[in-house]
Amino acid sequence: MSAQPENIAAPLLSIDHLSVRFGETLAVDDVTLAIGRGERVALVGESGSGKTVTALAVLRLLQDAQVSGTIRLDGNDLLAKSERAMRGLRGSDIAMIFQEPMTALNPLYTIGEQIAETIMLHDGVPKKEAYEQAVGLLERTGIAEARRRVSNYPHQLSGGQRQRVMIAMALACRPRLLLADEPTTALDVTIRGQIVDLLLELQREEAQRRGMSVLLITHDLNLVRRFAQRVAVMEKGRLVESGSVEQIFEAPQHSYTQRLIASRPERNVLPVLPIAPVLLQAKDVIVDFSTRLPGFRGWWRKGRYRAVNDASISVRQGETLGIVGESGSGKTTLAMALLGLQRTAGGVVEFQGRPIASYQGRDKLSLRSHLQVVFQDPFSSLSPRQTIERIVGEGLALHRPDLSGDERRKRIVGVLREVGLDRTALQRYPHEFSGGQRQRIAIARTLVLEPRVIVLDEPTSALDVSIQQQVLRLLTDLQRKYNLGYVFISHDLAVIGAMAHRVVVMQSGAIVEAGEISSIFDKPSHPYTQKLLKAAFMR
Structure with missing residues (x-):
């Protein structure tokens, strides 16, 4: 099934008849999807439906996989490019916010070092300036005391804070295509709204200059309603339905889409017995x-954080x-x-x-x-x-x-x-x-x-x-x-x-x-x- 609307004549990203196989397992089955310049598309479906595999195929990050079909970024075939050429595109032209930040962040380097490395590698700015940009990005993604946190290692942050670091790192070089795999998964409801507004602000700003597009992979249907312009629904590796946000939410055609939209947590707990022991x-x-606190003339002093x-x-x-x-x-x-x-x-x-x-x-x-x-x-x-x-x-x-x-x-x-x-x-x-x-x-x-x-x-x-x-x-x-x-x-x-x-x-x-x-x-x-x-x- 195609997820390319008629108004996209020359899309930024074009995926045609993509299939991905791991041994005998067909993870993605003949998927066709297009994303226009400056467009926000949401890809939804159950775990194992092939959403993340599709995104990783775009970045050429799949190992031991048989990939067929074509993937074009601005008309250039990504599957035909060398690994060296892809390294140049990752982070600058295409960036990804990964679903599991603890496995994506390097535990041996501070978060400031990891964000600054991306900026220095692709923008060529000095280290000091890159660190200042890293602090600014952390502040924009909602991390309190960003100047102190920039010296923390991933294990010193909460799950939600690590997710915000991943978002900051992905946005560091203002890519043309942002692949966001569950970008608000570990965030609180208050920060989630800030992150959505931030992504919208940056996307609209960049869309006017470079046409930055976003492929959003999420299970948060409230986020889809608020952020996306179009929705593509995957089930068992296949694209089963696509359309505008209004069309998918108000009149879903496929039975799976209907079931997905109807899914809500249901309360069915038994009351606790009055005699139940503690x-x-x-x-x-x-x-x-x-913790380390700033001291006299740039020195650090030991402190306690409650x-x-x-x-x-x-x-x-x-x-x-x-x-x-x-x-x-x-x-x-x-x-x-x-x-x-x-x-x-x-x-x-x-x-x-x-x-x-x-x-x-x-x-x-x-x-x-x-x-x-x-x-x-x-x-x-x-x-x-x-x-x-x-x-x-x-x-x-x-x-x-x-x-x-x-x-x-x-x-x-x-x-x-x-x-x-x-x-x-x-x-x-x-x-x-x-x-x-x-x-x-x-x-x-x-x-x-x-x-x-x-x-x-x-x-x-x-x-x-x-x-x-x-x-x-x-x-x-x-x-x-x-x-x-x-x-x-x-x-x-x-x-x-x-x-x-x-x-x-x-x-x-x-x-x-x-x-x-x-x-x-x-x-x-x-x-x-x-x-x-x-x-x-x-x-």
Whole structure:
């Protein structure tokens, strides 16, 4: 199916009959797509539908793939160019905002060095000037204290902050074509609006000079409505429908498009029993980090940054506690303290009434099996060198050495079935699965140890809306079946509204509001909570 409207006589990007095959797997099947100069096109579809593979084919970043068809940028065939020529185009003429920033950023260099390198390489400006431009780009993408943050390494930033760094790096050289793969995935609702406005501003500015176009890959349908001019819908590698934003949203023709637009988080949680015991509790928890502060005459001095300040929460059996707040507000840091993975400077964390700091030896090993976590980025949290059987069974080997090999495999197969995967997954590797499937594997890895509490750190942030709905339904079913306690961290307030019994709102490390989900969402009292709800289009 063609996604080239009649008014594009000479498009900036022209993809004709593109097919991409990995061995026996056909990832992209005869896709034809055109993007005009200065046009914004959104590519939507489920995980594994071929959206990202299509974008990577444009950049010639696919390894071990058989690619056929043609891809032309301003009439030039990209598939016919040498690798050296493509290196010159990447970053300057074509830039990409990747979906998973932690795997795209180099952990050995500061974010300032990485942004400045792009500017120096393509624009030829001096290092000092490139660093000043890097600071300016970070400020424009919403990172507070950009001059201090420019010296941070990727692991020192939150997920949302790393995503903003990726956006700054992609925009550094003002490319003619911007491939944005889930550019707002890890961003808070307030920052998301700023980023969309920024992309629109830069795109319109550049469109007048160079005709910058944007191919937006996203599962955020609100973002598509606000940003795109045209929409192309992919399913199982094929382009099934395309048209204007108004046409696709108001009168979708294909059954898959109709199902995609109708996907919304559904609330189907059971009330918590009044007699349900408290499983996990934090009392006045404080977490500090050492940092560098500007000192006298350009010298640096040691300082302390308070990431969590006097936080007190509790989670009961069968209850979901939602934690919301902007990136850097302390949500994940508090979660790591709850798990005993982050040292605290004050307060106490208790599991079943006992301080977790008092657990030692075999008791501590048992505690680890009862407190589990599902991370935001399933790709970086799953070892690429291990099969799914080894990944899911690793915890069993440590916590249940009494099980035989057959007993362990039986339990692994059982838990994979619980999350919607079959035994054919056992000998496969993480890269062979879509994002939604990898998140199911991450859930299976925690579930196999029969935990009491699971910390879910943005478990659906990188998923399409239809897959997100399936994962949320899975989590709800598992909670009902095993009476699990959840600590659910998310910037998506619609997801929190569907899953949580109670919610706490964090700002700058402090809990500014807490209560039952209905009271917080219907009658928020704190100005910050009101701002979050307004930004999420919920008020």
